Amino acid sequence: MSANNAFKALLVEELGDNTYSKKVVERNISDLPENDLLIDVHYSSLNYKDAMSASGNKRISQNFPHTPGIDAAGVVVSDKSGCFSPGEEVLVFGYDLGMNTPGGLGQKISIPAEWAVACPDTLTLKEAMTYGTGGLTAALCIQKLEKMGAKPSDGPVAVTGATGGVGSISIALLNQLGYDVVAFSGKPEQSEKLKALGASEILHRETILEVKDAVAGKPKWAHAIDTLGGDYLTGLLKQVKPGGGVASVGLAASPEIAMSVVPFITRGISLLGVDSVYIPLEDKKHICQRVATDMKLPDLESYQQEISLNETPEYLDKFFKGHVVGRYVVNVKNV
Incomplete structure (x- = not known):
């Protein structure tokens, strides 16, 4: 050899x-x-x-x-x-x-x-992999929400799987862009770390499921980024404010959802799928440039x-x- x-x-x-x-x-x-x-x-x-x-x-x-x-x-x-x-x-x-x-x-x-x-010239190779697929996916989720009109003044954005790769970078990027972030996690011992990332409130992920048997719950969040799927995604959709959107990017809990179409019809909410694997090369170049410029995190x-x-x-x-x-x-x- x-x-x-x-x-x-x-x-x-x-x-x-x-x-x-x-x-x-x-x-x-x-x-x-x-x-x-x-x-x-x-x-x-x-x-x-x-x-x-x-x-x-x-x-x-x-x-x-x-x-x-x-x-x-x-x-x-x-x-x-x-x-x-x-x-x-x-x-x-x-x-x-x-x-x-x-x-x-x-x-x-x-x-x-x-x-x-x-x-990009403004990223080192290590910085690029600090984002990696998880971080770039987080950026794509925010960009998808932006395309449907999301803005910081809409209200808080919920993020599930908050301590994971996509969730943690989502919190940091949203905070940098001026959004109020509510983090959901099954690891309460990580609350201080999540606050340091930029979350204003940390809730246990099981609280999302309190509306499991209801057609819809009280509107709480303007938008959301979900990395879990399953009942957690269903719970988010039931509690998003009118006109809000949920970017769905994970299935750690389950790839299945089961719910009524009522929140989609009566509140005009949107379920936004986010793909980071097979998107066109030009779109990949664009998101790489964004994490190297307006979405580049300090430190x-x-x-x-x-x-x-x-x-x-x-x-x-x-x-x-x-x-x-x-x-x-x-x-x-x-x-």
């Missing part, structure tokens, strides 16, 4: 009996698919979808062994398409990266050139915890134990 072609990567292997192992191993560029763009990865981040892939979820990744990592920030090694020059800093999130294409939890990735965007370092590639198996397990707090940035070069 040529030293120049060797690199380290997290590898998830199927052991049989529905069990999977995950460990950092040495790989070779020849193990990667043949695509135009070869990238030397410097940073990645951990997302719920990575944890699902690393646990062997066949809805996310069908073929094993496999390297997860649905986002990456690094430097171009070569590009047969001519879109990028060697040494150029690029970002990748979404499409098939880390799902069935070896992902950012490896020191090298090979992808179609149209999956990558240039890293980004405080929103993340940096971990090494070797630590990723331990931290991926946290997603299923309810121990995730904020964003985890993976220094892929640190093994």
Whole structure:
């Protein structure tokens, strides 16, 4: 194995009996698919979808062994398409990266050139992965609410899954943009952290379910960002003020909702789906520019915890134990 072609990567292997192992191993560029763009990865981040892939979820990744990592920030090694020059800093999130294409939890990735965007000059590679897929998704949720007319003067915005990657960045971004934020979490011990992010009020997520058996509840929030789905999303929709919208971006609780259409008809509310995976490349470029300009958070370092590639198996397990707090940035070069 040529030293120049060797690199380290997290590898998830199927052991049989529905069990999977995950460990950092040495790989070779020849193990990667043949695509135009070869990238030397410097940073990645951990997302719920990575944890699902690393646990062997066949809805996310069908073929094993496999390297997860649905986002990456690094430097171009070569590009047969001519879109990028060697040494150029690029970002990748979404499409098939880390799902069935070896992902950012490896020191090298090979992808179609149209999956990558240039890293904005005002973002470092680490800052870009502090946002990562979770942070960029949060920004897309806010942008979707803005497109339907949301503004700070409308009133408070509810955010579920507040301590998670999407939720925590949503709170910080909304606060920076002037919104009043109500954070919902199942981790009351994290209340002070959520206040530090910008939440004016912290409520237990189970309070959303108090209207579970009602057609509609008392209108409480102007808008909402939901990362949980299921009954939590239903509860939010029943309690959004007339004309409000709920950006739906997660299914940690359930992919199903069951409710009457009454709030949609009598209050004119909107359920807004947000996709961060297959949106057009130009839209990805636009949201990357926004988090590098008007949505760039001060002191980004405080929103993340940096971990090494070797630590990723331990931290991926946290997603299923309810121990995730904020964003985890993976220094892929640190093994």
